[in-house]
Amino acid sequence: MWKNTFADKGDGLLLCFAKGIGLTILLMLLALSLNACAYRPFQPNPPMYELYVKDNATESDVKAAMRKCGYPSIAGGSRGNSSEVVAKRENCMFENGFKYRDGYKGICSLQSAQNTPACQSDVRISK
Numbered sequence: 001m002w003k004n005t006f007a008d009k010g011d012g013l014l015l016c017f018a019k020g021i022g023l024t025i026l027l028m029l030l031a032l033s034l035n036a037c038a039y040r041p042f043q044p045n046p047p048m049y050e051l052y053v054k055d056n057a058t059e060s061d062v063k064a065a066m067r068k069c070g071y072p073s074i075a076g077g078s079r080g081n082s083s084e085v086v087a088k089r090e091n092c093m094f095e096n097g098f099k100y101r102d103g104y105k106g107i108c109s110l111q112s113a114q115n116t117p118a119c120q121s122d123v124r125i126s127k
Contacts, residue, residue: 047075052098065096083107087118 048071049062057065063074069092070085090106100106108119 049074051101052093053101054096054098057098062098065093065098069093069096083113083116084118087113087116091118 049059049066052062052066054061066074066089069089071089086107090108094106107113108116113119
């Protein structure tokens, strides 16, 4: 029968145009997301002593408390330490009035550490 070849070509052009716009938008989003990394690339973790805060406490106070609580390095890192060791250190800091700057409640707030003996007498529960 009668076939409108002109309309078919128009539909094809419209579809091709829409695909072109979609690809352009996708490329723009990709460029923007990559550009964000250029201004602030992946940053290392801050030293551990910068994570703890306490009213009127100086940096020296934080470092002294960390040493007293058994942190081997005030710069941080608890790799290789058991949950028990980490919980004891954190609880010691909490007992001395320190808290995490970002509001993190420590390893004892994690479901995976709930059965850790040091978390059974969690000092944050009693306060």
